[in-house]
Amino acid sequence: MLALLGLATIVVLLVAIMTNRMSPLVALIAVPIIAALAGGFGLETSKFIIAGIRSIAPTAGMFVFAIIFFGVVTDAGMMDPIIDRILRVVGTKPARITVGTTLLALLIHLDGSGAVCFLITIPAMLPLYDRLGMDKRILALCVSMAAGVNFLPWTGPMIRSAAALKVPVTDIFNPLIAVQGVGLLFIFTVAFLLGKREERRLGLSSRHLAAGEARSVGAMGVDAAPVGPAPRVLTPEQIKIRRPKLFWVNLVLTAVIMAVMIEGAVDPVVMFMVGTVLALMINYPDVKMQKERVDAHAKAALMMASILLAAGVFTGIMTGTKMLTAMAQSAVAFVPPEMAQHVPFALGILSMPLSLLFDPDSYYFGMMPVIAEVYKTLGGDPIQIAQASVLGQMTVGFPVSPLTPATFLVVGLCGIGLGEHQKFSIPYLFAASVVMTFAAAILGVIPF
Numbered sequence: 001m002l003a004l005l006g007l008a009t010i011v012v013l014l015v016a017i018m019t020n021r022m023s024p025l026v027a028l029i030a031v032p033i034i035a036a037l038a039g040g041f042g043l044e045t046s047k048f049i050i051a052g053i054r055s056i057a058p059t060a061g062m063f064v065f066a067i068i069f070f071g072v073v074t075d076a077g078m079m080d081p082i083i084d085r086i087l088r089v090v091g092t093k094p095a096r097i098t099v100g101t102t103l104l105a106l107l108i109h110l111d112g113s114g115a116v117c118f119l120i121t122i123p124a125m126l127p128l129y130d131r132l133g134m135d136k137r138i139l140a141l142c143v144s145m146a147a148g149v150n151f152l153p154w155t156g157p158m159i160r161s162a163a164a165l166k167v168p169v170t171d172i173f174n175p176l177i178a179v180q181g182v183g184l185l186f187i188f189t190v191a192f193l194l195g196k197r198e199e200r201r202l203g204l205s206s207r208h209l210a211a212g213e214a215r216s217v218g219a220m221g222v223d224a225a226p227v228g229p230a231p232r233v234l235t236p237e238q239i240k241i242r243r244p245k246l247f248w249v250n251l252v253l254t255a256v257i258m259a260v261m262i263e264g265a266v267d268p269v270v271m272f273m274v275g276t277v278l279a280l281m282i283n284y285p286d287v288k289m290q291k292e293r294v295d296a297h298a299k300a301a302l303m304m305a306s307i308l309l310a311a312g313v314f315t316g317i318m319t320g321t322k323m324l325t326a327m328a329q330s331a332v333a334f335v336p337p338e339m340a341q342h343v344p345f346a347l348g349i350l351s352m353p354l355s356l357l358f359d360p361d362s363y364y365f366g367m368m369p370v371i372a373e374v375y376k377t378l379g380g381d382p383i384q385i386a387q388a389s390v391l392g393q394m395t396v397g398f399p400v401s402p403l404t405p406a407t408f409l410v411v412g413l414c415g416i417g418l419g420e421h422q423k424f425s426i427p428y429l430f431a432a433s434v435v436m437t438f439a440a441a442i443l444g445v446i447p448f
Contacts, residue, residue, distance in 0.1 A: 002039065003330035006323030009035040010357050013314070017402060017418055024418050028310035028402065032317035041321055052316015053309055058269050059405050060308040062115070064301045065272035067412075069257075069279055070123045071297035076283040077242040078250040079127060094134055094204065095195030098142055101125050102191040105146035106184075112155040114147045114398060114406040115268070116261065122413040133202060137424040138194050140399075140414045144425055145187040147406075148396030149180065149432055157394050160364035161386035165372060172386045175445045179391070182439040186432055241293070243283045253278060300412065307408045315359055315403060324358060329370060340378035344446040347371065348388035348437030352430045355397025359404070363393055384446045391440065392433035400425050 013031045016022040022030070036045040073079075090096035101121065109117040121143050129139050151157060153169045162169040198204075234242070243250075257275040261268045280290045318324050339346075358367060368389055372382035398404045400422050411421045441448045 002321065002323050002326035005035055005039050006318065006321075006327045007357075009318070009323065013402065014356060017422075020417070020419050024402065024408070025307050025310050028307070028314045032314045035323070036317050036321055039321060039323075044320075045317060048317045048320030049313050050316070051320060052312040052314070054312075055316070056308055056312030056405065058267065059115075060305045060312075062269040062272055063308060063405070063409060063412075064305045065269065065276050066119050067301045067304060068294060068297050069272050069276045070119065071300070072276065072279040072283060072293050073250045073254060074123065075238075075241045075293055075296070076246060076250055076279070077244050078247060078254065079124065080242075080244075081247060090128075092132065092204070093195070094132065094198035094202070095192050097125075097128060097132070097134065098138060098191040098195035098198070099188060101139060101142040102146045102188055105143040106150055109147045109150045110152070112152055114404075115409060116258070117147045118143055118406060118409050118413060120258065122410070126414065134198050135201075136414045136416050137420060138198065140410050140416060140421050141194070141425045141428055142187075142191050144399035144410060144429060145190065145396070145432060148399055148429060149183040149187050149436075151176075151180065151390050151395040155395075156360055157364065157390045160360055161368065161390060164364050164369050165382050165386055167383060167386075171383055172390065176387055176390070176440065178443055179436050179440045179445060183396075183432055183436045186435045190428055190432075241284075241289075246283055249282060250279065253282070304408065304412045307412075308405050311402070311405055311408065319359075319361075327357070327367075329367075340375060340380060341447050343371065343375050343380065344384040344388040345437065345441055345448050347385060348391045348440060348446060349434060351389050351392030351395075351437075352397040352433035354393050355401040355403070358393070359401075360394040360398075364389070387440065388437070388446055391436045392430075396429045396433050400429060 009032055012035075013027050016027040016031065017024050033045060033049075036048065041048070090100045104125070105117050105121040108120050122139065125139055126136070128134075129136055151173075153159075153173045158169050158173055162172055253275065257271050260266050261271045280293060284290050284293055354363060368385060372385040375385050376382045394401070394404070399407055399410055401407055402418070407418070407421075411418050414421070437446075440446045
């Protein structure tokens with residue numbers, strides 16, 4: 001009963017969001033509450049909600065202050081020279097820009113944090129996409145692919161799978177190094193091809209691009225309309241709040257905050273709180289201007305916080321009612337013994353879609369150990385179950401899953417809807433997972 005109720009809850013949620021029948025905020029709160037009441041949990045539902053909100057509160061706080069912090073330093077003009085330098089490197093070719101976006105996200109994600117990757121990469125690249133008129137869904141996809149395929153020994157799925165099976169993480173990761181290489185080749189190819197498609201859509205032929213860059217890379221091809229949009233012109237209000245002389249101060253402040261946060265010495269929410277205070281005091285010592293800068297970004301921060309807290313309601317109810325656990329246990333019971341040797345390959349194919357149904361803790365600590373035990377009983381190696389799982393479950397799947405706050409961070413920073421991000425990105429992310437699964441089978445990591 002619980003398994004069916006849980007499955008129905010998630011299906012209704014996904015359909016409601018992806019068809020735009022409900023906003024994510026409404027769906028994430030209303031759907032699980034109705035399901036919990038229908039399941040007979042009554043007033044106990046409130047306890048599940050509070051537990052979910054409590055677990056998500058630090059993340060929500062981090063996102064709120066991160067939005068304000070990056071908003072303030074951007075208002076001060078910190079991004080202007082950075083974007084200009086990127087333009088000089090990638091020129092006005094969308095294919096270079098998409099590949100550059102993927103590479104930047106990949107490098108930043110070396111710390112294993114999807115949130116940090118998105119917080120740094122998207123604000124840096126978004127003005128460039130806006131300036132050229134490129135599809136922002138491609139920006140969301142590029143950073144999602146880079147962060148998703150870049151599963152490392154210290155990332156969440158790897159750590160969870162090793163802990164669940166009580167094996168060294170290197171036993172799971174090392175055989176997958178070549179598989180990950182195939183995945184990286186795939187995502188860079190996709191990024192390049194999407195960039196070329198943008199060139200055609202925008203009417204930026206190779207001849208126009210070459211001519212525009214030769215005439216004036218720094219000027220963004222202002223004398224050649226076919227090359228792309230004219231250079232960004234700041235409004236009087238933007239000029240008023242720019243602080244070009246404080247560029248290096250803001251850059252160092254941002255670098256220090258990122259370094260300390262990535263190092264893990266101080267909790268991210270604390271670092272962004274401190275960073276926001278320092279950014280306001282350094283750039284806008286006048287109290288009135290400080291209030292104006294906070295007000296300018298309050299709407300985005302509030303929207304992000306409300307969605308994240310709503311996600312906490314959803315995960316709190318799904319976990320507290322045991323619906324997720326029941327779903328996991330029921331799913332395993334349908335595997336016939338004669339199909340045992342195909343379980344890892346089938347799991348690899350399904351791993352990415354499973355990110356839309358199970359949060360990482362429920363899957364890696366609830367569902368995966370059961371599958372691994374069944375597979376072991378039938379003569380298989382449980383490590384292969386973990387390896388198949390990390391090829392998609394909350395790796396390439398996490399940036400589109402409604403169960404992860406990072407998904408809402410991507411769409412919020414890119415300024416696109418959750419539904420359109422999912423519709424556009426899921427096919428490519430699923431393809432990346434399938435390609436890596438076939439690579440793992442061909443290389444002998446898991447059996448066909």
